[in-house]
Amino acid sequence: MFIAAICAILVTMVLVLIRALLGPSVWNCILAINSFGTLTVLLIAAHGFLMERPEFLDIALVYALISYIGTIAVLKFFEYGDLGPAKRAPLDEESN
Amino acid sequence: MIEALIDEAILGLMLVIAIGVLYWRNLFAAAMLTSIYSLLAAALFVVMDAVDVAFTEAAVGAGISIILTLGTLALTCGEQKPRPVFVLGPFLLVLLTGAVLIYGTLDMPDYGDALAPIHSHVAPRYLEESRGEVGPPNVVTSVLASYRGYDTLGETVVIFTAGIGVFALLGHGRRRGKVVAKEEV
Structure with missing residues (x-):
């Protein structure tokens, strides 16, 4: 079952990567890369259960x-x- | 077998991502792709049971380096300059370097070989004697803190020096500029 899950995750990774590389705009790329990070997390989790080391x-x-x-x-x-700095006051900077 | 399949799938994805980094002219997309590359490398290390290396790779490669790259992009331009026409010299140099690196791997022992020098030289002694010689139950702690103590000290000094350098370059100047701006207001 975990093998099937890992295969599904890998196939999804390929699909997401296709969108990241061929995506018409940069935004497709960013969204694809965000999903790819989640998929990596899923892959590590599923692999841990497959190797019986959860x-x-x-x-x-x-x-x-x-x-x-x-x-x-x-x-x-x-x-x-x-x-830039963590504390910022955008309104003050604009009024200056 | 399934493990080898996962390894090869991850390596193939990393190859595709590396080509994608070269392909994207937009440097922001390329920076995000390098972050994904690091995350996949970390996943590969987890699959190979090198969890500590994977932690370092994920924290440095996927966590900090993307922030540093975005900071650089904020200070500079987000688009790559038009590519030069195909140049033969650097291409041959890259091919030559790659060939030399592959030639260097030919002499290395197989992956997971129990008779490899790294497993037969000092590792047995560390595993058997470190409890009596050093003390901590974790062998990695004994190796880092005692057997390779000077090495660890050197690494710490290097990292400390790098931290001081970064602080001297970035943190101090910005704080002074902020104070001056407040006084002007």
Whole structure:
């Protein structure tokens, strides 16, 4: 059963990658890459259960956290145009 | 067998992603693809049971390096300059380097070979004697902290120096600029 799940995840990875490479716009690429991170987490989790070492599930959780950090960086990049200081006052800067 | 299949599938995906990084002219998409490449490499390390290496790869490759790359993109331009016409010299150089690297792997022992030098040189002694010689129940701790103590000290010094350098370059200047801006207001 886990073998079937892993095969399905790998096939989905290929499909997502096709969209990332051929996607007409950059946004397709970003969305595809976001899904790809989730698929990697799923792959590690399923592989852990296949090898009967489900304690590796912790690693999959840490990967999910790490790709979340990446997503936050990307969103900040598009919201502000840089990754500048954490505390910022956009209104003050605009009024100056 | 299924494990080898997973290995090959992940390696194939990594190859496709590497080509994709070269293909995308938009540097933002290329940066995101390199993050996926690191995540897949980390997954490959997990499949190979090298969990500590996988942690490092995921934290550095997929976590921090994407943030540093985005910071660089914010300071510079997001589009690659038009490609130059095909140049023969660098292409041959890359081919030659790749051939030399592949030639270097020919002498290496097979993957998982129990008789490989790395398993027969000092590893048996570490496994059998470290409990009495050093003490900690975890062999990796004994190797890092005692058998290769100077090596670990050197690594720590390098990382510490790099941290001081980055702080001197980035953190200090920005803070001073912020204070000046407040005084002007």
